[in-house]
Amino acid sequence: MGKVIISTGRGGAGKSTFVALASKYLNPPKLLIDLDPDESLANMVGIDLNEKGRKTISGALYDVIEENKGVGRTGYNLLSDVLQPVLYRGVEFDLIALGTKFTVGCYCAPDAVLKDFIPTLVKDYEEVVVDSPAGLEHFNRKVVVDIDDLFVILDPSEKSIKHIERIRDITRELKVGYNHLYLIGNYKFTEETEEYLRSTGEAYLGKIDYDPDVKQYNLEGRSLLELPEDSPATVCVKRILVKAGYKITDGDLTIKSSEKIAKGLSL
Amino acid sequence: MARKIVSTGRGGAGKSTFVALISKYLKPPTLLIDLDPDLSLADMLGLDFHKEGKRTVCEALYDVVEKRKSNISPTITTHDLMESLLWSDCLYEGKRFDLITLGTKLTEGCLCAPDEILRKTIPKLAKNYTNLIVDSPAGVEHLNRNIVSDINDLFVLCDPSDKSLKHIPRIKEIIKQVGIRYSHLYLVANYEFDEEAEKYLQNTGEIYLGKIDYDAHLEQYNLEGKSLLELPEDSAASLSVKRILTKAGYQIRS
Numbered sequence: 001m002g003k004v005i006i007s008t009g010r011g012g013a014g015k016s017t018f019v020a021l022a023s024k025y026l027n028p029p030k031l032l033i034d035l036d037p038d039e040s041l042a043n044m045v046g047i048d049l050n051e052k053g054r055k056t057i058s059g060a061l062y063d064v065i066e067e068n069k070g071v072g073r074t075g076y077n078l079l080s081d082v083l084q085p086v087l088y089r090g091v092e093f094d095l096i097a098l099g100t101k102f103t104v105g106c107y108c109a110p111d112a113v114l115k116d117f118i119p120t121l122v123k124d125y126e127e128v129v130v131d132s133p134a135g136l137e138h139f140n141r142k143v144v145v146d147i148d149d150l151f152v153i154l155d156p157s158e159k160s161i162k163h164i165e166r167i168r169d170i171t172r173e174l175k176v177g178y179n180h181l182y183l184i185g186n187y188k189f190t191e192e193t194e195e196y197l198r199s200t201g202e203a204y205l206g207k208i209d210y211d212p213d214v215k216q217y218n219l220e221g222r223s224l225l226e227l228p229e230d231s232p233a234t235v236c237v238k239r240i241l242v243k244a245g246y247k248i249t250d251g252d253l254t255i256k257s258s259e260k261i262a263k264g265l266s267l
Numbered sequence: 268m269a270r271k272i273v274s275t276g277r278g279g280a281g282k283s284t285f286v287a288l289i290s291k292y293l294k295p296p297t298l299l300i301d302l303d304p305d306l307s308l309a310d311m312l313g314l315d316f317h318k319e320g321k322r323t324v325c326e327a328l329y330d331v332v333e334k335r336k337s338n339i340s341p342t343i344t345t346h347d348l349m350e351s352l353l354w355s356d357c358l359y360e361g362k363r364f365d366l367i368t369l370g371t372k373l374t375e376g377c378l379c380a381p382d383e384i385l386r387k388t389i390p391k392l393a394k395n396y397t398n399l400i401v402d403s404p405a406g407v408e409h410l411n412r413n414i415v416s417d418i419n420d421l422f423v424l425c426d427p428s429d430k431s432l433k434h435i436p437r438i439k440e441i442i443k444q445v446g447i448r449y450s451h452l453y454l455v456a457n458y459e460f461d462e463e464a465e466k467y468l469q470n471t472g473e474i475y476l477g478k479i480d481y482d483a484h485l486e487q488y489n490l491e492g493k494s495l496l497e498l499p500e501d502s503a504a505s506l507s508v509k510r511i512l513t514k515a516g517y518q519i520r521s
Contacts, residue, residue, distance in 0.1 A: 010305060011405030012279010012426060038277060038406045038437065040430040100437055102444040104413055106377050134278030134405030135305045140372055155279065158492030159307040166305060166371055173373040193490060219464055221429030 002031070002125040004118075006144060006178075009153035010163050011134030014186040017214060018153050019131040020044040020224040021237040023093055025248045027126040033114070034097040035143060036133040037107055042097055046223025047088060049097060055085045056099020057110040082113055092225070094125070108141065115143045139170045147178035149244060152202075155186050156193040164200055182244055184208065187233075205243045208236040269298070269396040271389075273415055273449075276424035277434050278405030281457040281479060285424055286402040287311040287495040288479075288508040290364050292519045293398045300385065301368045302414065303404040304378060309368055313494025314359065316368055321359045323370020324381045327352045349384050363496065365396070379412065386414045407434075410441045418449040420515060423473075426457050427464040435471055453515055455479065458504075476514045479507040 005026075007015045016034075019041060023032055034041035039056065042049050049056065055063070060082045088095045098110055122128050132138050152167060154160040164183070171178065183197050185207030197204045211233035217224055227234050238248055272289075274282045283301075286308060290297055301308035306323065309316045316323070322330075331348050359366040369381055393399050403409045423438065425431040435454070442449065454468050456478035468475045482504035488495055498505055509519055 010278060012277065016430075036406065037408060037411075038430075038434055040433070043429065043433075100407060100441065101411060102441055104411060104445045106379050106412055107408055108377050108379070133408075135303065136371060137304060137378055137404075137408070140304075140375060141377055142375055156486075157489045158310060159305070159489070162307070162310070163305055170371065170373055174375055215427070215459075218428040218430070219467075221433075 002122040002128045003148045005129045005149045006147050007151045008132040013153040013155045015153050016041050016044055016131050019129050024225055025241055029125050030093045030127045031125045032093055032095045033130045035130055037098055037100050039097045039099055041131045043221055044224050046225055052088055054088045056097045057086055057113055058099040058101035060085050061110050111141050111143050136170055139176055145176055150178040150181045151184055153184050156189045205240045208233055269393040269399040270419045272400045272420045273418050274422045275403040277431055280424035280426045282424050283308050283311055283402050286400050291496055294520055296396050297398045298365045298396045300401045302409055304369055304371050306368050308402050310492055311495050319359055322356045323368045324357050325370035325372040327356050328381050353388055382412050382414055413445045416447050421449045421452045422455055424455050427460045476511045479504055
């Protein structure tokens with residue numbers, strides 16, 4: 001059974017950046033799921049799904065519905081008709097994107113398809129990482145109900161602090177279970193503002209330092225997987241993962257990063 | 268009929284900040300609608316919604332649904348009941364602005380129900396105001412839901428990323444397919460843009476109105492939860508917003 005990891009938070013906090021950077025150091029086989037209809041994760045890890053002949057869930061679902069109109073067939077096999085054309089299989093990781101829909105109505109239907117698939121999918125992977133859309137609605141939909149690690153990425157604002165309380169309320173009320181809730185500060189935090197995160201009562205794993213490369217790569221649409229190993233953001237993500245008890249895949253890296261951690265934390 | 272203004276964009280681009288800042292310079296009466304379930308617009312305007320005795324749309328809807336369960340012969344539909352509550356319980360009326368907040372929903376299921384109530388009521392509400400400004404949640408789903416189908420000015424707030432540039436044609440396609448009409452689509456850049464990155468926005472083929480300059484006050488206000496209405500008139504963000512509104516043909520109220 002794979003470990004289920006969720007990255008969530010307010011808009012612009014750095015959810016997808018965190019997923020893209022962390023994906024490199026998780027244990028294979030791993031599956032990345034982009035739950036944001038305003039899809040971007042594939043691009044950030046250097047995959048053009050269209051080019052790879054892959055559809056999004058929204059796209060595949062729409063096609064299935066259109067194809068079956070007037071045919072008289074009411075039931076269709078979701079697994080073969082929707083999941084097959086959607087799952088991208090790569091050397092480094094597999095990926096599924098929810099995708100944009102261009103019809104009226106909410107994303108309950110494509111979300112429900114994913115929700116059904118996830119328990120089956122997790123069996124095939126060591127780690128499954130879900131990149132959430134901004135906000136809270138994905139919790140209301142209970143797309144993932146059994147979470148191992150819930151990473152909440154935050155920006156330095158009062159709204160962010162309130163957001164943590166809302167996540168606590170909503171997960172409790174809706175019985176969305178998780179083993180750990182971890183807070184991560186984005187590059188905009190200063191030492192002074194980090195204090196806010198330390199005093200929330202939740203486990204704060206540290207911040208992701210400012211990294212001009214990340215900014216530039218995101219602007220150009222370049223894959224974040226090409227970031228140098230010693231770039232500030234990469235080093236921070238490794239440090240955060242180690243703190244959360246992850247065994248980072250590359251042995252060499254583990255030693256290097258733990259040295260950096262020792263320095264970083266002045267242990 | 269009010270001019271309907273919608274502020275949209277990817278997460279963190281500055282949608283709510285833009286709404287809070289422009290609300291000050293528009294001709295009253297102004298109605299603000301916060302569509303984000305992770306509510307924050309009221310906070311940004313220094314308003315404690317609950318202290319004012321007001322409820323969010325989600326809270327009122329929850330009560331209506333619960334009450335209806337215990338009522339043996341419900342003679343009134345949820346929607347009708349909700350609509351009256353919207354005016355009495357959810358509409359905050361202030362000196363500077365009126366405000367309706369969607370609110371967080373703590374029950375299972377999506378936000379279609381509360382969104383739908385607003386969708387149906389917005390045309391009626393619009394009659395009472397000069398300007399109606401909608402602050403959208405991050406992403407695209409609110410567009411799929413077609414909550415405001417008749418928009419005058421659609422402001423798209425952008426951050427400097429490839430994702431933001433891809434977001435623009437994506438929302439245009441959704442808008443076209445779901446049948447939302449708008450008179451103008453304007454791009455506004457957030458403070459993170461530098462001159463080089465601004466060129467990307469100048470070349471999209473859309474009307475680019477300029478960027479909101481970095482403002483140390485603004486960052487501090489947001490961190491402390493202070494009302495953005497108190498921001499000095501000559502602060503960088505206020506000046507930028509006034510310039511942007513003028514460019515979009517607005518008469519600035521001083």
